[in-house]
Amino acid sequence: MKYSFIKNGITSFVLLAAVFLSSCSMASSRIASDEGKVSTDSEGEAKTGSASTDFVSSAVDFNHELDQYKPKKDRYNFYFTYKTVHPWWDAVALGMEDAQRQYLERGITITYEYMAPDVASAEDQKKRLFAAKAGDFDVIGVDVADDAIISPILDEMVDSGIKVMTFSSSDAASGCKRIAYVGNTHNYEDGKDLTEALCKKLGYKGKVAILVGSVGAPCHEDRAKGAKATIAEYPDMEIVATEYDMDSVDLAYDLTMKILNDYPNLDGIICCNMSNPVGAARAITERGSNTVIVGMDHDQEALHYLKDGTIYCLGVQDCYSIGFDTIQTAVKIADGNKPGVLFQEKTDEATTVIYQDDASIMLDILYGDD
Amino acid sequence: MKKQITRKTFIVTAVVGGIVLMALVIINAIVSARQTTTATNEAVAEVSSFYLEAMADRRAKTITNLINKNFYQMEIAVDYISNEGIESEEELRNAIGDIKRLLSLDRFALVDKDKIVHTQYTTYAGGSRHAFLSGEMTGHRSVSTVSIYGSSKQLCLASPMDELTIDGKQYVACFVQIDVGEIIDLLAFDDNRTYFGLYGKKGENLSGTKLGAFVSTHNLFEALQGIVPEDTWTENRDNFLKAMDGIISFNVNGMEETLCYVPIEDTDWMMVVLIRESDIQDRIRSISEKSLLMSKRQIAFTLGFSALFFLVLLYMSKALAQKDLEVEKKNAQNFRNMANTDSMTGVRNKHAYSEMEAHLNARIRQNEIDKLAIVVCDINGLKIVNDTMGHAAGDRLIKEACSLICEYFTHGAVYRIGGDEFVVILQEKGFDSLKDVITEINHVIEENVKKKKAVVSIGYSELTPDDQLVRDVFERADQMMYQRKLQLKQMGAPTRA
Numbered sequence: 001m002k003y004s005f006i007k008n009g010i011t012s013f014v015l016l017a018a019v020f021l022s023s024c025s026m027a028s029s030r031i032a033s034d035e036g037k038v039s040t041d042s043e044g045e046a047k048t049g050s051a052s053t054d055f056v057s058s059a060v061d062f063n064h065e066l067d068q069y070k071p072k073k074d075r076y077n078f079y080f081t082y083k084t085v086h087p088w089w090d091a092v093a094l095g096m097e098d099a100q101r102q103y104l105e106r107g108i109t110i111t112y113e114y115m116a117p118d119v120a121s122a123e124d125q126k127k128r129l130f131a132a133k134a135g136d137f138d139v140i141g142v143d144v145a146d147d148a149i150i151s152p153i154l155d156e157m158v159d160s161g162i163k164v165m166t167f168s169s170s171d172a173a174s175g176c177k178r179i180a181y182v183g184n185t186h187n188y189e190d191g192k193d194l195t196e197a198l199c200k201k202l203g204y205k206g207k208v209a210i211l212v213g214s215v216g217a218p219c220h221e222d223r224a225k226g227a228k229a230t231i232a233e234y235p236d237m238e239i240v241a242t243e244y245d246m247d248s249v250d251l252a253y254d255l256t257m258k259i260l261n262d263y264p265n266l267d268g269i270i271c272c273n274m275s276n277p278v279g280a281a282r283a284i285t286e287r288g289s290n291t292v293i294v295g296m297d298h299d300q301e302a303l304h305y306l307k308d309g310t311i312y313c314l315g316v317q318d319c320y321s322i323g324f325d326t327i328q329t330a331v332k333i334a335d336g337n338k339p340g341v342l343f344q345e346k347t348d349e350a351t352t353v354i355y356q357d358d359a360s361i362m363l364d365i366l367y368g369d370d
Numbered sequence: 371m372k373k374q375i376t377r378k379t380f381i382v383t384a385v386v387g388g389i390v391l392m393a394l395v396i397i398n399a400i401v402s403a404r405q406t407t408t409a410t411n412e413a414v415a416e417v418s419s420f421y422l423e424a425m426a427d428r429r430a431k432t433i434t435n436l437i438n439k440n441f442y443q444m445e446i447a448v449d450y451i452s453n454e455g456i457e458s459e460e461e462l463r464n465a466i467g468d469i470k471r472l473l474s475l476d477r478f479a480l481v482d483k484d485k486i487v488h489t490q491y492t493t494y495a496g497g498s499r500h501a502f503l504s505g506e507m508t509g510h511r512s513v514s515t516v517s518i519y520g521s522s523k524q525l526c527l528a529s530p531m532d533e534l535t536i537d538g539k540q541y542v543a544c545f546v547q548i549d550v551g552e553i554i555d556l557l558a559f560d561d562n563r564t565y566f567g568l569y570g571k572k573g574e575n576l577s578g579t580k581l582g583a584f585v586s587t588h589n590l591f592e593a594l595q596g597i598v599p600e601d602t603w604t605e606n607r608d609n610f611l612k613a614m615d616g617i618i619s620f621n622v623n624g625m626e627e628t629l630c631y632v633p634i635e636d637t638d639w640m641m642v643v644l645i646r647e648s649d650i651q652d653r654i655r656s657i658s659e660k661s662l663l664m665s666k667r668q669i670a671f672t673l674g675f676s677a678l679f680f681l682v683l684l685y686m687s688k689a690l691a692q693k694d695l696e697v698e699k700k701n702a703q704n705f706r707n708m709a710n711t712d713s714m715t716g717v718r719n720k721h722a723y724s725e726m727e728a729h730l731n732a733r734i735r736q737n738e739i740d741k742l743a744i745v746v747c748d749i750n751g752l753k754i755v756n757d758t759m760g761h762a763a764g765d766r767l768i769k770e771a772c773s774l775i776c777e778y779f780t781h782g783a784v785y786r787i788g789g790d791e792f793v794v795i796l797q798e799k800g801f802d803s804l805k806d807v808i809t810e811i812n813h814v815i816e817e818n819v820k821k822k823k824a825v826v827s828i829g830y831s832e833l834t835p836d837d838q839l840v841r842d843v844f845e846r847a848d849q850m851m852y853q854r855k856l857q858l859k860q861m862g863a864p865t866r867a
Contacts, residue, residue, distance in 0.1 A: 062520045085497040091519040093494060100491055111463065114494035115486070300517060320520055367517050 056361040059316045059352035060298075064095070064324045066102045069342060072335045078112035079132040080326070082143035082168055083217055084120040084247045088274045088297055088319060089143070092168055095323025103331070110327065120214035120247050122146035129153055133162060138334035141326060142178070143168040146216030151176040163333050167326040169219035169317065171346070179333050182326045182347040187219040190315050190351050191226025191272060194294040197313050197353065198268045201292050205236035206267030209259045211252055211280060211295075212244045213273030220244075223272040223296065240266065245275055252279020260287055271295030274302070277314065281305035300367050307359035316362065318349045325349070381684065388680050392673050399669050403662045419617055422564075422630035426615075426643040429557045429566060434635045436556065437513060440527050440546050443473045448531045448544055451480070458537050459493070466490040477524075477547040480531075481507075483540045500545065502528040507543060513636045515576065516547060523550045523568075523576045525637065550577050565644040569631070571610050581629065582644045584622045590642065597622060606631075610640055712786040714765060715772040723785035723793055727840045730795070734839065741801035742833035744840065745782070745794035745808075746847040747775050748855060750825040751864025752790040770824040778811040792826075793844070804830060812854075816861060825863040827855035 080096075082089045093114055100110045113132075117124040122145040129150070132140050140157065144150045144166055151173040157164050158177040166172050171181040184190070198208065210227050213220035224242065231237045241259045245252035252275050260266060260283060269284075269291055271277040277295025281302065284291050293311045295302065298319070305311040329343045339345035354362055447469040456462050462480070467490045469478055479489040485503045487496035496503045501514035509530045516524040528545035535541070550568060554577050557566065568577040573590035580586045585593045591607050598606075598620045609616045613633035620627055629644040710722030718726075733739050749771045756764035768790065775792055776784050781800030785793045796804055808830060818825050829851025831843045859865040 060520060085495045087498050087519070090499040093492075093499070094519055097492070104491075109491070111491050112493075114492060116495050118495075118497060298519070366519055 056352070056354060056358045057365060059350070059354065059362065060318050060365060061321050064098060064102075064321065066099065066106070066328060069328075069332060071103070071108050071331050074108050076108070076110045076112075076138045076331055076334050077136060078110070078139050078141060078327075078330050078334075079135060079137040080112060080114045080141040080143075080167065081125055081128045081132070082114075082116045083125075083145045083170070083214060085116050085118050086247055086274065087299065089114075089116065089168065091298070091319035092323040092326070095320040095325075096327050097323075098320070099324045099327035103327070108331075110331070112327075120145055120217065122149040122216060125150055126153060129157065133157055133160070137162075139163045139165060139330040141165045141167045141330060142172070143183075144170040144172050144218055145214065147171075147173040147176075147218045148216060154178045165326075165330060165333055168319075168322055170217055173218075180329055180339050180343060180345055180347070182329050183322050183349055184219060184317055184351060185346050185348040186351065187222035188226040188229075190296065191223030191270070192230045193226075193351075193353055194223075194296070194313065194315055195227040195230035195270050198270060198292055198294045199230065199234055199237055201312055202237075202267050204234045207238050207240045207263055207265065208268040208270060209241040209243070209256075209263070209266060210239060210270045211255060211272060211276035212242065213247050213276065215244050215246070217273075220272045224270075227270045227272070245273070245279060247273060247275050249275045249279045249282075252276050253282045254279075256280040256283035257287075260284075260289060260291070266291050268292040268294070273297065274299050277302045277305070277311055281310045285310055298362065298366055300363070303359050303363045303366070306354070306356055307363065309356055313353050313355050315351045315353050317351050322349045380687075384680065384684070388676060392676060395672060396669050399665045400662075403665050406661065419628065419630065422617070422628060422643050422645055423615070423632070425564060425566070426630045426632040426641045429643070430632050430634045430641040432557055433553060433637070433639070433641070436548070436553065437525075437527060437636055440475070440548065441511060441529055443475055444478070444527070444529050444544050444546060447473055447475060447478060448529075448534075452532075452534055456536050459488070459539075462488060462536055463490050475546050479545055480541045481528075481543040481545065483542050486539075488541070500526055500528070502526060502543075502545070513638075515570065515638065522578060524548060525550065525553065525639075553577070554579055567642050568634075569610070569640045569642050571613070571638055571640070573607065573610060576639060581642060582627060582646060584625075584627070585629075585644065594618065594620060613638070613640070715769055715786055717772060717776065717784040717786055717792070719785065720787040723787050723795075726783065726785070726795060730840045734833070734837065739797070739833060741797055742840075742843065743796040743801050743804050743830055744843045744847045745779065745796065745804070745828060745830040746844065746851040747771070747792040747794065748827045748851055749790035749792075750827055750855065750858055754864050767824055771826050774811070774814065774818075774824055774826060778807050778814075801832070804832070815858070819858060819861045819863045825858055827851050827858055827863075829854055 082092075096112070096114065100112070103110050115128060117128075125142070125145040126149065129140065129142065130153075140162060142150065142154060142164065144154075147170070154164050154166075154172050155177045158179070164178045166176075166178050166181040166183070168183045169187065171183070171185070172178050202208075208231065210224055212224045228239065231239050240263050243255040243259065245255055252271075256269065256279055259269075266289070269276075269280045271280055271293060272295075274297035277293055277297070278299050278301050280293050280295070284293060285305075293305075294313050295311060296315045296317070298314070298316045302311060302314060306314055325347050329347060332342050337343070450469060451462070451465050454461075454465055456465055466478060466480070466488070469475055470490060477489075479487050481487055481496065481503065485495065485497050485507075487494050487500070487503075498504065500516065502512045507530065511530070512526075512528045514526045514528070516526045518524055524547040526545055526547045528543055530543050531541065533540055533542060553568070565580060565582045567575055567579045567581045567587075569590055570576055573592065575581070575587045575589065578587055581590070584597075591603065591610075594603055594606075598618060602618065606616050606618050610631070615630070615632040617628065617630045619629075625646055627644060627646050629642055631640045631642040633639075634641050710718050710725070712719040730739065730742065734742075749767060752764055752767055755767050768786075771790075772784070772786065772792065775794065779794045779796070779800065781798075781803065782794040782796040785795070787793050794800075800807075808828060811826075812828060815825055815828070829847045829849065831846035831850065833843050837843055855865065
């Protein structure tokens with residue numbers, strides 16, 4: 001019995017060490033990848049990003065394998081809720097489904113609900129969380145719609161013994177008791193990177209507008225903050241408008257048209273979510289304007305606008321990895337594990353800024369469309 | 371004057387005729403092969419369009435059948451769920467698992483009235499993920515294309531269902547998604563010389579399959595812009611938008627390519643099939659070359675066989691001619707023998723004697739003969755026998771006398787030169803033994819007189835230096851024979867009165 005205890009202890013130690021080293025290695029490779037994002041755009045200007053296939057291909061990692069962690073149960077049931085029904089979260093869902101399939105191959109059945117309202121709403125998310133609280137879920141995952149409203153609720157849930165994690169692009173407020181977060185941890189920096197690229201393109205001089213997604217959505221707000229901070233660094237740059245499209249392409253289009261009416265000589269638009277650049281590009285194209293657009297995410301239409309030069313650059317997040325890692329982390333949390341060796345308190349997923357030359361490759365990788 | 375056909379003429383005619391015949395066969399075969407190739411190429415050019423259209427239609431129908439089959443299986447699946455008495459979400463998930471396993475509907479799911487999708491393992495909001503859920507659900511079957519992030523395209527088949535309530539949720543529709551890759555596998559049933567692909571209405575490649583080396587996986591109309599005339603390009607792009615079929619031929623880097631497209635029923639897809647004209651030409655050329663090679667072999671075989679046949683024919687003709695010649699010679703010899711032989715006795719006749727006499731005369735003139743003797747023999751009493759005992763008895767007497775003469779003059783040539791007259795020509799050995807033989811035969815004849823047997827009067831003479839002709843020798847012998855005839859008469863031999 002004593003020897004068995006020692007043997008199990010050594011096995012666990014070796015396993016934990018392996019997982020730790022593996023996660024360290026993964027993290028460092030992503031950091032290296034981020035550090036390597038410097039090349040020149042089609043006009044020969046320095047930029048973050050590269051036209052190389054390898055670089056663009058690494059923006060989204062579709063080849064995931066579960067780590068060596070052995071789940072304690074053979075059935076898990078999760079609940080995930082996110083801001084709004086939108087293709088961005090559909091991409092996250094595909095990563096989740098891949099992880100679920102791989103667990104199934106190991107004999108572990110994972111079921112989950114992946115729900116969101118048609119329009120982003122913190123109140124709706126609140127209701128969903130209260131409903132989920134009463135359900136029989138091993139872990140509840142939240143892409144926070146509004147950190148001010150949702151974070152206290154998450155704290156209450158944790159206090160009541162419910163295992164809660166956050167995921168995708170928006171973490172809860174700092175100090176929230178949620179167990180872990182998987183997703184973009186650098187929204188502010190993404191906002192800064194895109195805005196820096198725009199400023200450089202404009203010669204650090206001009207009038208710009210900012211389109212944001214949902215009011216209170218941490219990821220959108222953080223990117224807008226990063227954008228504003230960057231603009232503030234250049235005295236000849238001016239923000240003339242800031243608008244929220246509530247994750248609606250149509251609204252983004254209408255807002256852009258309004259801004260263009262108000263400021264016909266607008267030099268640039270900074271788009272902080274996935275719907276912003278699509279709506280903005282439609283309006284710019286319709287107007288025949290030369291306004292430079294920088295924006296977020298991998299919308300197929302936006303990538304086509306990038307390909308034809310209407311959009312200057314896009315920050316593409318690795319949604320697939322977010323989904324895959326969310327399920328892996330949820331399983332570990334469900335088993336009662338805490339952040340540390342098995343998973344990090346914040347699992348960071350990469351954002352890659354791509355330019356016109358990269359658009360065809362990204363369209364091919366994501367949609368089989370070049 | 372009529373010209374006689376010689377053997378040489380015959381052979382030359384046969385050889386020249388054979389060569390001309392073979393040349394005609396070869397020329398005819400080559401011309402035929404070329405005409406066949408040309409005719410086939412023309413035919414292929416005419417039918418290639420039809421062929422492509424048929425191939426495109428066949429593949430399009432395969433997809434239509436697949437769609438219908440899946441809709442049918444969805445009906446069965448919904449019936450199964452409705453009749454299972456399912457009461458909870460977990461039971462529903464298990465039932466969906468059963469359906470996936472039993473009906474091979476891998477991506478089967480139900481949709482509730484809030485557009486929430488229920489699969490075997492997940493429940494998710496599907497408004498942005500499935501085109502048929504993006505607006506109001508129509509209550510009709512729908513077929514739509516789904517672009518899967520990081521994956522291939524899928525065909526989504528959605529069907530409304532009679533309202534079904536389970537655990538308080540109202541289910542209003544079901545759907546399956548078929549991966550384009552699976553459809554492509556299903557369509558890969560022809561040879562590898564044609565290319566095909568599934569395209570969207572804007573010419574975008576949905577299947578990821580290469581449409582030849584030039585178009586490859588690119589957008590069809592982006593690839594063809596500037597390659598085909600602008601009006602052709604516009605017409606075909608409009609055909610795509612209107613889901614109409616059509617054919618485009620274009621030339622890239624000297625390669626003629628033809629593609630055919632047909633709309634796929636119930637979908638917004640176009641089936642495009644491409645074949646390179648050179649592939650058809652290569653194939654035809656290959657077939658033609660094989661055919662030509664076969665013809666050449668046949669011609670070579672025919673020529674070889676014909677040459678061999680002619681040789682055999684020639685040999686046989688020569689052998690036959692030789693045989694005819696030998697038969698002719700033999701016949702001639704027989705005729706000659708018949709002409710020189712006395713039919714009754716079998717000894718040489720007067721004609722043979724005359725030839726020999728002429729021959730000997732020539733030799734005498736040239737002084738080539740040293741030893742020559744002529745013996746003249748005459749049968750005594752032949753006429754009496756003929757008259758008294760009949761000609762048959764006379765013939766027997768002739769034969770008996772001849773046998774007697776031949777028996778003793780074994781080294782001489784015996785001739786019957788008249789009815790009862792024989793001549794024996796003796797040379798060399800016969801000449802040397804002449805007198806002994808005469809003594810012996812005369813003794814026998816004298817005995818025959820007593821026994822009433824054949825009696826022959828014999829006279830003989832030898833060639834002397836004064837003799838110019840055989841006739842000279844003959845006459846002396848004839849004289850001697852008459853003297854002998856008298857002697858025998860006196861001994862009692864029968865003699866004509």
